[in-house]
Amino acid sequence: NAGVTQTPKFRVLKTGQSMTLLCAQDMNHEYMYWYRQDPGMGLRLIHYSVGEGTTAKGEVPDGYNVSRLKKQNFLLGLESAAPSQTSVYFCASSYDFIYTGELFFGEGSRLTVL
Amino acid sequence: RKEVEQDPGPFNVPEGATVAFNCTYSNSASQSFFWYRQDCRKEPKLLMSVYSSGNEDGRFTAQLNRASQYISLLIRDSKLSDSATYLCVVNSNAGNMLTFGGGTRLMVKP
Numbered sequence: 001n002a003g004v005t006q007t008p009k010f011r012v013l014k015t016g017q018s019m020t021l022l023c024a025q026d027m028n029h030e031y032m033y034w035y036r037q038d039p040g041m042g043l044r045l046i047h048y049s050v051g052e053g054t055t056a057k058g059e060v061p062d063g064y065n066v067s068r069l070k071k072q073n074f075l076l077g078l079e080s081a082a083p084s085q086t087s088v089y090f091c092a093s094s095y096d097f098i099y100t101g102e103l104f105f106g107e108g109s110r111l112t113v114l
Numbered sequence: 115r116k117e118v119e120q121d122p123g124p125f126n127v128p129e130g131a132t133v134a135f136n137c138t139y140s141n142s143a144s145q146s147f148f149w150y151r152q153d154c155r156k157e158p159k160l161l162m163s164v165y166s167s168g169n170e171d172g173r174f175t176a177q178l179n180r181a182s183q184y185i186s187l188l189i190r191d192s193k194l195s196d197s198a199t200y201l202c203v204v205n206s207n208a209g210n211m212l213t214f215g216g217g218t219r220l221m222v223k224p
Contacts, residue, residue, distance in 0.1 A: 040216050042118070042201065045211050048211070101148035
């Protein structure tokens with residue numbers, strides 16, 4: 001049972017390069033999320049989706065774009081990477097939006113922007 | 115002021131000790147509260163929800179104080195395997211997002 005899978009696990013970029021992080025879930029969840037985690041900052045929500053074809057901005061959306069073309073996949077794109085985007089990125093999915101509180105996370109993707 | 119605040123620690127305790135963490139939140143309208151556990155370089159996982167009347171799961175007890183806007187997590191009889199970062203999670207001002215605290219690191223020593 002794979003759960004939530006993120007690719008790639010690690011990536012080093014140069015400033016200005018672009019890349020896409022892929023998140024796939026096999027639990028048939030409607031809701032998917034992208035968070036970033038920085039030391040001392042906790043997890044901060046970048047973008048989220050409440051279903052196939054929908055996306056919405058979270059707390060820190062600037063510099064990122066997302067797409068949810070298929071229910072099981074949620075892509076996070078960086079069009080022009082900046083050193084401030086060096087972080088650990090976590091994808092998560094859930095059965096419902098908020099009230100059960102159970103988010104299922106992927107293992108994380110460590111991104112370094114030089 | 116951060117929406118959800120936690121003492122980052124670390125809390126260093128011996129095996130068998132009882133330890134408690136608090137977490138304060140700024141939005142009085144928040145309705146849902148949770149504790150997550152995150153091991154070093156791993157993803158967060160739900161530890162337990164926090165109910166208004168307080169709730170217990172084995173050695174773990176969670177409580178909510180709405181008047182003072184804080185939640186707490188009590189761990190009794192600490193084990194080495196309890197060493198982790200504990201994240202406080204609250205639904206946000208907008209009601210449609212979960213906001214994570216910065217986490218409290220616990221280190222249980224032999």
